[in-house]
Amino acid sequence: MxxxxxxxxxxxxxxxxxxxxxxxxxxxxxxxxxxxxxxxxxxxxxxxxxxxxxxxxxxxxxxxxxxxxxxxxxxxxxxxxxxxxxxxxxxxxxxxxxxxxxxxxxxxxxxxxxxxxxxxxxxxxxxxxxxxxxxxxxxxxxxxxxxxxxxxxxxxxxxxxxxxxxxxxxxxxxxxxxxxxxxxxxxxxxxxxxxxxxxxxxxxxxxxxxxxxxxxxxxxxxxxxDVAGILNGDPDLFPDAVKFEYLDFEEAAEMTYYGASVIHPKTIKPLSKHGISLYVQSFLDPDKPGTVIGSFGQAPRIPITIIKNNLILIELRIRDLSMLGGFHFDYIYDVADDIHAEIQLTQAAAAHLNIVINTVSLTDEQIVKAFRDIFHVKVNRGLKLITVKNPTTVELDHYRRMEADLILEQRSLDLVQWLFKV
Ligand SMILES: Nc1ncnc2c1ncn2[C@@H]1O[C@H](COP(=O)(O)OP(=O)(O)O)[C@@H](O)[C@H]1O
Ligand SMILES: N[C@@H](CC(=O)OP(=O)(O)O)C(=O)O
The missing domain is CATH 3.40.1160.10 (Acetylglutamate kinase-like)
Structure with a gap:
């Protein structure tokens, strides 16, 4: 067949x-x-x-x-x-x-x-x-x-x-x-x-x-x-967002991981594993090509902005004053798995660790209980995470102006993430 x-x-x-x-x-x-x-x-x-x-x-x-x-x-x-x-x-x-x-x-x-x-x-x-x-x-x-x-x-x-x-x-x-x-x-x-x-x-x-x-x-x-394909930002928030004609599996998976709500985050991995191309097309304009997601290698380095709301920051401070090590990372990922929380971001310092999760159905009590054997725990709710891949000075300047509400910043060569109070 x-x-x-x-x-x-x-x-x-x-x-x-x-x-x-x-x-x-x-x-x-x-x-x-x-x-x-x-x-x-x-x-x-x-x-x-x-x-x-x-x-x-x-x-x-x-x-x-x-x-x-x-x-x-x-x-x-x-x-x-x-x-x-x-x-x-x-x-x-x-x-x-x-x-x-x-x-x-x-x-x-x-x-x-x-x-x-x-x-x-x-x-x-x-x-x-x-x-x-x-x-x-x-x-x-x-x-x-x-x-x-x-x-x-x-x-x-x-x-x-x-x-x-x-x-x-x-x-x-x-x-x-x-x-x-x-x-x-x-x-x-x-x-x-x-x-x-x-x-x-x-x-x-x-x-x-x-x-x-x-x-x-x-x-x-x-x-x-209801959109032309995958764009480099949610068109409801960024009217000038541009469509990708091609997107590598890896890039698409990263976008959904950081919160691009256009595709459910679990969709890309199985398709990528089996080399099955994913087409994202507009039902409003079906004859127009949308975005093809496949194995294309490096994507063009254009800025991609992803905004995710309703996140929780958990501040974890090690109880016994030992310094942060592999054990602590294993522990928090295991706990997060147990409570079905997805970790969106981690930021580590000598004896404490910040993690951002997206499971709002957990109460503060449930979160504290889950981590308290090893850590002092503080929970902050209702936060917005802005992730920019391939940022240019335009994005950097724009989001720096919102500094007053900034809670956390994380940067690498091709990725910046800011966590804001809303
Ligand atoms: N990077 C992006 N590219 C395109 N659309 C996006 C992006 N990020 C968020 N969206 C939003 O995703 C919406 C489509 O997803 P969704 O409403 O979940 O579709 P459906 O319910 O049909 O599965 C669009 O209307 C758009 O506002
Ligand atoms: N109807 C379910 C499943 C779903 O995926 O819907 P949609 O494809 O409209 O996002 C929901 O709203 O959660």
Whole structure:
């Protein structure tokens, strides 16, 4: 069989009926059997589901916002299907299940588990709508439950992928289907060995596309976004940002690590390992080339600015006055791993160490407890990290003017990072 192709569409690309019609035309003009279409929840559905989950935890009334979310999906369908189409009953049925799940007090005690059983409904519903609509316009395709493909551990809210099992499932369950029909499946969700739904972390659908791309030995993965490609800064913040035509895997991975939110940070590594090119293209202008991420070697040295908010600075001072050594670094990375915190920056001095992490769901108490055996711990919240790769005097002068709020600066030859109080 010809190598599969993976396309991924995020929430913005399917936020209303017009947007769905646009991506359906994009797909129709590129229609081939061996296409895997990974889709996220429509618009801001996942945010709405998080709000419903919080209401349910607090034993507050959630019927009204749930109804509004259902109305949003039914309205979306009205712009695409005739009144008597079976999709309406299907969507209503999903919402009835969702209502029951939100009421299920038996699983509410385990908050992470409860979250995972509910948050993926957005994807389950959106993929039904997209698959039915594609069939309606003559693009016959199959709906595939991603949980039958992506196998994970049971870690809630950010499960780890079991690559060997996932590859097995993809070969067995997906490849035979792709011989005859393209497949529409969900981003973001998987299943653990007990058969429970798991999730890959917020905005994890890009990662799903990479997992399926690797597991199927795809020829390429294309992520369709509302931007022209990867730019050297977020266009919402830097209107003059320029697009990269080519970007090396390493450079792209670094950008996502420092916080460029255009691609989920876990997406690049597996694709790079298997030499599968990643295309980032605009669903608003699909015929225009976007950015190709691959093995190109050194990228042009233009400044790249990445801004990341809501970070936590943890100041660690060694308790027994010994000097900082390899043991301390091993220790903090192990602890960070245990508490599922990602370290964004470290700065070391003789007997103390500053680390910046991005896990805001941890309380100060949890953070202090995690490190206190070895360190005195101080936690500072709500910080902004600005990272500039290949800085010129323009960026250096600009950010130096914000000195009053500067908490920490770190510089190397081709990278400057500033941590600011917001
Ligand atoms: N370096 C960058 N290049 C392009 N877009 C960026 C960059 N950094 C941040 N963005 C933002 O990423 C957004 C697209 O990502 P996202 O909204 O997560 O897409 P989706 O939900 O469709 O997966 C753009 O609208 C843009 O504002
Ligand atoms: N719907 C999920 C997963 C995702 O990746 O969405 P998007 O592709 O729209 O960022 C979320 O919002 O977290």
């Amino acid at each position: 010809i190598q599969p192709l993976v396309y991924k569409f995020g929430g913005a690309s399917i936020k209303d009926a017009k947007a769905i019609q646009r991506i359906a035309q994009l797909l129709k003009s590129r229609w081939v059997n061996n296409l895997v279409i990974v889709v996220s929840a429509a618009g801001k559905t996942t945010d709405r589901l998080e709000e419903l989950i919080s209401l349910s935890f607090e034993n507050k009334e959630f019927s009204r916002p749930l109804l509004e979310l259902m109305e949003y999906h039914l309205d979306l369908c009205k712009g695409l299907f005739e009144e008597d189409h079976s999709i309406y009953a299907r969507v209503e049925n999903h919402f009835a299940q969702l209502h029951r799940a939100l009421e299920n007090t038996a699983i509410k005690d385990n908050q992470g588990f409860f979250y995972d059983q509910i948050i993926g409904y957005g994807e389950l519903i959106s993929t039904r709508i997209i698959q039915e609509y594609l069939c309606l316009i003559g693009c016959s395709c199959l709906w595939q439950d991603a949980r039958e493909l992506i196998s994970t551990d049971s870690h809630t809210k950010m499960a780890k992928v079991d690559w060997a099992l996932t590859m097995q499932h993809c070969r067995k369950a997906l490849i035979p289907k792709l011989e005859t029909f393209p497949v529409v499946t969900q981003g973001f969700i998987g299943k653990d060995l007990q058969g429970n739904t798991t999730t890959l972390g917020r905005e994890g659908s890009d990662f799903t596309a990479a997992i399926l791309g690797v597991s199927l030995g795809a020829s390429s993965v294309t992520i369709w976004k």
